[in-house]
Amino acid sequence: MAAAPRTEMRLGLRLCSLRMTAELRHLRAFLAIADAGSVTSAAAMLRMSQPALSRTLRQLEDHMGARLVDRTTHRLELTTEGRHFRDKAAGAVAAVDEALDPARLRPWPLRLGHAWSAFGRHTTPLLRRWKETFPQTPLELLRVDERTAGLLSGKTDVALVRAPLLPREAEGLLGEWLCNEQRVAAVPADSELAAHTGPLNLAALVHHPIALNTVSGVTTLDLWPEELRPSPDTAVLVANTDDWLGAIAAGDAVGVSTTATAEMHPHPDVVYRPLAGAGDVPLMLVWREVPMGSGRPGHPAVPQLVRVALEVLAEDEGRTDAPQGTR
Structure with a gap:
């Protein structure tokens, strides 16, 4: 009976593919929370559920390897890392919006x-x-x-x-x-x-x-x-x-x-x-x-x-x- 083919390489590729890549939606979600001061208000602004928005924020924090929002107070506050990241995120989102604006082709x-x-x-x-x-x-x-x-x-x-x-x-x-x-x-x-x-x-x-x-x-x-x-x-x-x-x-x-x-x-x-x-x-x-x-x-x-x-x-x-x- 022939031995089963080795699968370590395939498994390794699959594990790598499970690692999340931050997307534009993660940045928009974070900026909405930062501006609104609460997940509830931000979710309403983005027309998505609170649980979905919270998951999106956690995914971004996992990707960055840092807590961006302090959830221990009644009103959400940005951490030091969150405040530093906010300007970068805002600039990135604005740059993408600028690039995709048809008027900017002129x-x-x-x-x-x-x-x-x-x-x-x-x-x-x-x-x-x-x-x-x-x-x-x-x-x-x-x-x-x-x-x-x-x-x-x-x-x-x-x-x-x-x-x-x-x-x-x-x-x-x-x-x-x-x-x-x-x-x-x-x-x-x-x-x-x-x-x-x-x-x-x-x-x-x-x-x-x-x-x-x-x-x-x-x-x-x-x-x-x-x-x-x-x-x-x-x-x-x-x-x-x-x-x-x-x-x-x-x-x-x-x-x-x-x-x-x-x-x-x-x-x-x-x-x-x-x-x-x-x-x-x-x-x-x-x-x-x-x-x-x-x-x-x-x-x-x-x-x-x-x-x-x-x-x-x-x-x-x-x-x-x-x-x-x-x-």
């Missing part, structure tokens, strides 16, 4: 936000260089009257930011310093201040109402030393650059901005003069950190935009006729 524009004055005199060179180098990725320049120029509201992917950000605004953002812009005074063209051909100083402005952009501007009355500080009662408060320029052109106020505004917003009724002793304003290129807890991915072309912006600045600095700046 060019994905990179939305560059600014609250005012964009990249100053470098704006056009940046747009032209980008179009020549990355024609497959349109670069859309958007003005958004917000401190983060649309980053926090999701209107932009990357932004040129001058206004100092509050801690809650800066959370989850990354940035690259581009340059420092010199401050300038903006005065009515028919005013005595406009007759000065040289630089003005802060003391020369205190006897005039100051136009302040309270939404996205970089100028506050704290710019003046306490002994020279203008009264807030005389300030002209505006919400954007258009109204700021309008108030100055009408002779209702004077203002303080940067050289970028003088370059991007020439006005027949406004004269810009260098402002001595007022310090420079840093210009940052800012974008969302990746991955984010929300699962929204950043635009993959952001690093290329940073590189192109720095190249444009470097080339401008090499010109003998370039205005003086600080980098």
Whole structure:
């Protein structure tokens, strides 16, 4: 009688095949539990039974070799490992959703936000260089009257930011310093201040109402030393650059901005003069950190935009006729 064939190899293959591989459904289940704070609510969101959702979570934890959710409290809490894994899971799910979105088969524009004055005199060179180098990725320049120029509201992917950000605004953002812009005074063209051909100083402005952009501007009355500080009662408060320029052109106020505004917003009724002793304003290129807890991915072309912006600045600095700046 012939001996039975050996089956160890076949058995071994079968045992290996029983090992679970994490799938997208496991990540979605975990994220639903993390967001809802309970299996009951998460199961309702996913339209599946609680036992099935609990099994899915256990399978994921077995695969990761770690407990991701603490079930000992009335409200489920993520463990330390769970909190670390959440960002990774959210990024992975968002990336898959992004890849499977039919709309993404078309060019994905990179939305560059600014609250005012964009990249100053470098704006056009940046747009032209980008179009020549990355024609497959349109670069859309958007003005958004917000401190983060649309980053926090999701209107932009990357932004040129001058206004100092509050801690809650800066959370989850990354940035690259581009340059420092010199401050300038903006005065009515028919005013005595406009007759000065040289630089003005802060003391020369205190006897005039100051136009302040309270939404996205970089100028506050704290710019003046306490002994020279203008009264807030005389300030002209505006919400954007258009109204700021309008108030100055009408002779209702004077203002303080940067050289970028003088370059991007020439006005027949406004004269810009260098402002001595007022310090420079840093210009940052800012974008969302990746991955984010929300699962929204950043635009993959952001690093290329940073590189192109720095190249444009470097080339401008090499010109003998370039205005003086600080980098």
